[in-house]
Amino acid sequence: MIKFNLICDKEHGFEAWFASNADFDAQQNSALIACPHCGSTAVDKALMAPSVSTARSKEAPMQLAMNRNQKSAMDQLRKAVKAIRDNSEDVGERFPEEARKIHYGESEERGIIGQASPDDVKSLVDEGVNVAPLPDLPEDKN
Numbered sequence: 419m420i421k422f423n424l425i426c427d428k429e430h431g432f433e434a435w436f437a438s439n440a441d442f443d444a445q446q447n448s449a450l451i452a453c454p455h456c457g458s459t460a461v462d463k464a465l466m467a468p469s470v471s472t473a474r475s476k477e478a479p480m481q482l483a484m485n486r487n488q489k490s491a492m493d494q495l496r497k498a499v500k501a502i503r504d505n506s507e508d509v510g511e512r513f514p515e516e517a518r519k520i521h522y523g524e525s526e527e528r529g530i531i532g533q534a535s536p537d538d539v540k541s542l543v544d545e546g547v548n549v550a551p552l553p554d555l556p557e558d559k560n
Contacts, residue, residue: 426453427460435554444536448543450551496555503552506531514538521547
């Protein structure tokens with residue numbers, strides 16, 4: 419996983435995690451990355467300082483310092499992700515196939531979650547299938 423500092427065309431800065439640089443490029447080209455402040459999909463990488471590993475940095479894991487509003491927003495995001503997971507069928511790697519079946523009325527309408535490659539997501543979006551990435555929360559990584 420790699421974290422990028424991003425900036426939208428309205429100059430709002432934010433961070434996001436990607437599986438690889440190629441994953442970022444694919445999502446950017448498919449307009450799947452949206453600014454959390456204004457919703458713009460005109461997003462690009464911002465300048466980043468390199469991460470340097472030192473003995474001191476190995477002493478404790480990095481923490482995210484949040485103010486009260488950010489903590490509240492993170493709590494709401496956790497609740498939303500839990501509600502989506504609790505009320506969806508996990509179809510795993512069959513996600514693109516199942517999403518199409520639901521979209522074209524070949525399968526019962528229901529909420530599903532699963533995995534899809536950036537190319538599969540682009541194809542689904544091009545077909546008019548409504549899909550959205552489910553965010554990985556910090557505790558999902560630890």
